[in-house]
Amino acid sequence: MIYSKIKVLHSHGWQYIPDLNDVTLTEEFRGRPELTVTDDMSDVEAAAKLCPTGAISTAPFSLDLGRCLFCGECALRAPRNIRFTNDYKIGTTSREALVVTPETKQIDFHPELVRKEIPKLFSRSLKLRQVSAAGDASIEMELNATGNVNFDFGRYGIEFTASPRHSDGVVITGPISKNMSEPLDICYAAIPEPKITIICGSEACSGGLFSESKAIDRHFIEQHHVDLWLPGAPTHPMTFIDAVMNLIGKKQR
Amino acid sequence: MNYYITNNTATQAVAIKDIPEVDYAALYDDLKERLKQEQYHVAHYFATPDENRLMFYIVLLDDKEHQIMLARFAMEYYDDIALPSLTALHPAMHPYEREIAELYNVKFGSMPWDKPLRFSENRRNRNSTIDNYPFYTIEGESLHEVNVGPIHAGIIEPGAFRFICDGEKVLHLEIALGYQHRGVETEFTSTDNRLRQTLLAESIAGDSAIAHTSAFAATIERLTDTAVSDSLATERIVALELERMAMHIADTGALSMDVGYQLGQVACEALRTMTINTTQAWCGNRFGKGLIRPCGTNKPLTKEKIDMILANVEQIGRRYAEVSDDIKSSPTLLSRFEHCGIVPRSEMLRIGGVGMAARASGLVRDIRSSHPWGKYATETKHESISQHDGDVMSRLMMRCDEVQQSVARIKSLLEGYTPETSSARPDYECALKSEHLSFGLIEGWRGEICHVALTNSEGKISTYKVKEPSLHNWLALALAVRGEGISDFPICNKSFNLSYCGHDL
Ligand code: SF4
Numbered sequence: 001m002i003y004s005k006i007k008v009l010h011s012h013g014w015q016y017i018p019d020l021n022d023v024t025l026t027e028e029f030r031g032r033p034e035l036t037v038t039d040d041m042s043d044v045e046a047a048a049k050l051c052p053t054g055a056i057s058t059a060p061f062s063l064d065l066g067r068c069l070f071c072g073e074c075a076l077r078a079p080r081n082i083r084f085t086n087d088y089k090i091g092t093t094s095r096e097a098l099v100v101t102p103e104t105k106q107i108d109f110h111p112e113l114v115r116k117e118i119p120k121l122f123s124r125s126l127k128l129r130q131v132s133a134a135g136d137a138s139i140e141m142e143l144n145a146t147g148n149v150n151f152d153f154g155r156y157g158i159e160f161t162a163s164p165r166h167s168d169g170v171v172i173t174g175p176i177s178k179n180m181s182e183p184l185d186i187c188y189a190a191i192p193e194p195k196i197t198i199i200c201g202s203e204a205c206s207g208g209l210f211s212e213s214k215a216i217d218r219h220f221i222e223q224h225h226v227d228l229w230l231p232g233a234p235t236h237p238m239t240f241i242d243a244v245m246n247l248i249g250k251k252q253r
Numbered sequence: 254m255n256y257y258i259t260n261n262t263a264t265q266a267v268a269i270k271d272i273p274e275v276d277y278a279a280l281y282d283d284l285k286e287r288l289k290q291e292q293y294h295v296a297h298y299f300a301t302p303d304e305n306r307l308m309f310y311i312v313l314l315d316d317k318e319h320q321i322m323l324a325r326f327a328m329e330y331y332d333d334i335a336l337p338s339l340t341a342l343h344p345a346m347h348p349y350e351r352e353i354a355e356l357y358n359v360k361f362g363s364m365p366w367d368k369p370l371r372f373s374e375n376r377r378n379r380n381s382t383i384d385n386y387p388f389y390t391i392e393g394e395s396l397h398e399v400n401v402g403p404i405h406a407g408i409i410e411p412g413a414f415r416f417i418c419d420g421e422k423v424l425h426l427e428i429a430l431g432y433q434h435r436g437v438e439t440e441f442t443s444t445d446n447r448l449r450q451t452l453l454a455e456s457i458a459g460d461s462a463i464a465h466t467s468a469f470a471a472t473i474e475r476l477t478d479t480a481v482s483d484s485l486a487t488e489r490i491v492a493l494e495l496e497r498m499a500m501h502i503a504d505t506g507a508l509s510m511d512v513g514y515q516l517g518q519v520a521c522e523a524l525r526t527m528t529i530n531t532t533q534a535w536c537g538n539r540f541g542k543g544l545i546r547p548c549g550t551n552k553p554l555t556k557e558k559i560d561m562i563l564a565n566v567e568q569i570g571r572r573y574a575e576v577s578d579d580i581k582s583s584p585t586l587l588s589r590f591e592h593c594g595i596v597p598r599s600e601m602l603r604i605g606g607v608g609m610a611a612r613a614s615g616l617v618r619d620i621r622s623s624h625p626w627g628k629y630a631t632e633t634k635h636e637s638i639s640q641h642d643g644d645v646m647s648r649l650m651m652r653c654d655e656v657q658q659s660v661a662r663i664k665s666l667l668e669g670y671t672p673e674t675s676s677a678r679p680d681y682e683c684a685l686k687s688e689h690l691s692f693g694l695i696e697g698w699r700g701e702i703c704h705v706a707l708t709n710s711e712g713k714i715s716t717y718k719v720k721e722p723s724l725h726n727w728l729a730l731a732l733a734v735r736g737e738g739i740s741d742f743p744i745c746n747k748s749f750n751l752s753y754c755g756h757d758l
Contacts, residue, residue, distance in 0.1 A: 011572045
């Protein structure tokens with residue numbers, strides 16, 4: 001009995017990522033895209049037509065990460081114009097900053113746009129409540145993974161709580177279904193002030209594939225100030241970790 | 254009764270006119286008898302408007318003869334007669350009849366559980382809303398109710414659970430779902446962009462992205478007469494088994510966490526990370542999004558990737574076996590997992606349980622062996638694993654054994670495998686055959702996934718139906734906790750790990 005445990009422990013070894021500021025994802029990972037204007041933009045037009053969420057605009061050329069599901073098909077259709085890098089640092093403070101243009105070399109994070117009380121109150125302890133409002137489970141699993149043995153985000157005092165009353169903010173995933181819109185309002189109301197709102201995943205940012213669906217109700221987003229917008233389908237744990245560290249002033253991109 | 258007979262290796266969709274149109278009375282009489290036999294179960298049953306009629310389609314599976322049987326019947330849209338309910342005889346039919354009733358106001362006479370299924374946006378009765386779900390109640394002085402959800406304590410999807418307890422003991426659990434309803438099926442028909450439809454399939458249940466997209470791809474390939482190449486068939490099975498491994502390991506970790514077995518939890522977390530990072534190194538996404546595409550692939554395997562996958566699964570299999578051994582030799586864990594949350598085989602059969610959970614109760618429902626497709630139909634015949642007891646331990650042991658089986662399968666498919674030099678790319682343009690019915694039938698990690706598409710005279714998808722295994726198995730969870738202490742609910746729940754969004758669509 002003890003022997004089998006030692007065996008597991010021995011094989012398990014040392015799993016946690018020692019420095020969360022020094023993580024590079026596989027080359028295959030699709031993070032921040034880079035856009036290039038060429039004389040002939042017909043490929044971009046074709047890619048824009050193909051894009052399942054209408055994330056690409058042609059005039060002027062831009063790609064909205066808040067809508068993008070990172071399928072990578074546009075880059076295959078317009079390889080000279082669109083290339084996905086493995087840069088996962090794509091979370092930011094405003095919805096507009098998620099729009100990538102040919103000039104974009106990184107997704108900027110503007111600390112001056114963060115409400116003053118956030119770094120002051122939460123830089124050493126941030127407890128969050130997660131509400132899945134029609135998230136597809138992959139994104140919820142990625143948020144769970146932020147606290148797992150590899151990422152161990154808890155080392156910075158950042159954790160998810162079981163009750164809104166114990167939390168400092170809410171992390172919303174999914175396009176927000178009509179059937180979840182009221183529970184979300186109730187949960188949000190139960191969080192003590194001051195509270196943070198984090199929108200996690202491209203589906204939450206824009207509704208994604210469901211932005212036109214009648215089963216969606218996005219009044220919450222219209223009515224509340226959002227502190228952090230995190231694209232992704234799903235949002236990679238490192239995207240979440242990087243953006244939250246910036247938000248609480250523990251890191252500057 | 255006359256059915257159109259096909260099977261899961263069929264490469265072509267079925268012309269709708271070739272599907273026999275029968276009377277409901279004949280279908281009812283036939284199913285009444287047939288469903289008493291274990292070899293038959295219904296993979297899908299739905300209604301859809303067809304001009305001024307409502308057309309019902311049934312997809313019946315014959316596990317013994319490996320056949321897929323199709324039939325349909327019509328009803329005038331405004332007919333106000335009640336159809337005798339099949340659920341009354343075979344409870345397994347309940348989600349189908351409830352959906353049809355919810356969407357089209359069709360009445361099923363003597364339906365024992367006449368409740369909304371998911372409060373779809375396009376339901377008929379607008380007064381029935383999810384916050385007034387008609388929960389079952391029992392009166393009694395010693396009884397109390399416990400309400401959990403829709404938002405749960407952990408980072409998981411929403412659903413409302415109402416327990417009726419006698420002290421600590423659960424007498425009854427009812428699960429109200431629909432909070433995750435996004436209108437997936439409607440979105441499939443409101444676009445002609447095939448890539449958009451593919452991504453919709455990927456998002457039906459993000460933890461089963463590969464399985465659902467495989468079902469979608471099969472559906473489309475049958476509608477376009479596309480032959481799947483040998484290497485594409487191989488790579489799809491490798492992807493599907495990687496997904497199975499990742500989720501089975503994740504659930505082993507979750508069960509470990511819930512009983513305070515931290516060693517197993519962290520070991521499984523790390524192993525799951527390794528599994529999904531393998532998928533990510535293959536296709537750029539940890540859940541395999543972007544990997545399965547209709548009629549081809551953007552991510553063909555290369556020599557380097559094959560070696561990487563083989564090396565990783567070898568290591569994952571070995572380390573995971575050590576965790577399984579430790580679980581089996583730890584009396585404190587066994588005392589929590591054994592004899593807890595039992596669903597006997599007979600109950601599983603009655604309620605139409607599928608997949609891994611059904612096999613844990615000794616009911617072998619496994620599309621890989623009963624209706625093999627692709628490589629399962631040719632090179633790698635699948636021997637289903639099963640258990641007997643139907644308790645939490647059995648469901649955990651299913652995972653332990655199936656992970657090893659997946660490792661072996663991936664190895665047997667990839668060792669000595671040379672990928673094609675140029676593999677077919679996805680095709681988002683090719684025309685679909687008009688007025689056909691097509692299907693995709695896949696065994697995902699939870700169980701049987703069935704997609705059905707109907708095309709109209711212009712070759713557009715006019716109806717798209719999705720069946721997630723969770724549609725059947727939620728009821729199994731409700732039965733599993735009866736008589737258990739309410740504090741055992743978390744491990745019962747994790748032992749099934751069912752999909753909310755896949756159910757709610
Ligand atoms: S990667 Fe994003 S922008 Fe490109 S096609 Fe896919 S969803 Fe559209």
